[in-house]
Amino acid sequence: MKIKKIETETDEIPEQMIINSITAAVSEQRLPAGTKLVETTLSELFNCNRANVRRALSTLATMHVVQLRPNRGAFISTPSPKEASDVFEARRTIERIVACNVIKNACAQDIVDMRATIAAEAKARAQGDKPAELRLSRKFHMDLAAIADNQVLEKFLSELTLRTTLIIGLYNTLGSSNCAEDEHSRIVQAIEARDEEQLIRLIDQHLKHLESSLDFERSIEPLPTLAEQLNA
Template sequence: MPDKRKADQAVVKRGTTAVDMRIYKAVVNAVMSHRLPPGTHLGEADFCELYQVSRTTVRKALQRLAHDHIIELRPNRGAVIASPTPQEARDIFAARRAIEREIVPLVIQNATPASIQQIRAAIAAEDAARRSGDRAGWIRLGGEFHLLLAQLAGNHVLQRFMQELVSRCSLIIALYETPGSTMCENDEHQDLATLIEQRKVKEATHLIEHHLQEIEERLRLADQDRKVNLAEALSGF
């Protein structure tokens, strides 16, 4: 019997669970990098060809993405990247400000030299992407910085909420951003890290709220309409 359990575990590791999670993460990363903008159609056949998997595996990944509001499953059209309305955008940003106001004090409460080092390393990665001209990578790393804070807060419920909110905010920014704007200033992340290190709860909480408010205020309510090559958007993930 022990041998059978080991065999079953091995099947799970190399089976559809691992593959559909890979598809899920690829789509989320492409959304966070703005390589898959809202409204993009995701064809099951394209995923089958790209990942050499069955439609059953693809549908499992798409169901998970729909559950997390990254995509919408529409009758007669299939899966498309979600397109939040202006009111949904305002509601999502309001929710994110409320969540991050709770996260920052917890990060400070739990701060250690190791966690501060993680924060600084994340900012350094952002800065490297910015200086190299990798806008997609910079955008994705900016979102991951906020997810790191949620992780360091030590509250798994808040972390799950943030995972969804950051992905949905990336959709909103892709849909409504002003061309040429910088959506997540690296200097503000640097300033926030310094306040966390100095354990200045009030100032750090104010800064994160101001930071998110500024991002929202730089958005414009205009639809983006461009065609996307799925294989190109998912390359590298």
């Protein structure tokens, strides 16, 4: 199969191009858990040397997006059921703190922007555009973290939401974000009402709903090639 090179910005360093492309593909479930990341394929796709690829994969491993297996290579992480439970527990803890800061910081434009994201997510769902739906669902939660204005929490949540996407893709039979439109809408209503207690309760319920939808007995389907997934 002929590999189509990925077009990127010329001023972007190779490692960052690889990291950005892989994290974007993971966030849209185009690059599912267990995919082998072949150095030579990535080198061809991004027109860079294998040292660039190795540095990018090492960074992705620190983000728990990639697993480096001795004598086998690099793979998109395959979270275990225990890891999935730990990720959701961590998200509930962090998003409770985020919620408190959002109540203090959110302005009228933030409310407008969040409702626009919810509408775009609903449109993507109605059109069957799963990558867009997943991307917008993650964006909703990352926008909350941005409003909270704590860069450390935002960095942690960025990693955890990526890992959540992997978990949902691996263990949810629908393969969708499973974020119900009305759940996100009620979260925004609580923010607009400055009801901190209600907001924390809604976020907890929302994340528990996501976790309860997982099927840890689900069989894994065969994967397409790396080039096909990154070029999707």
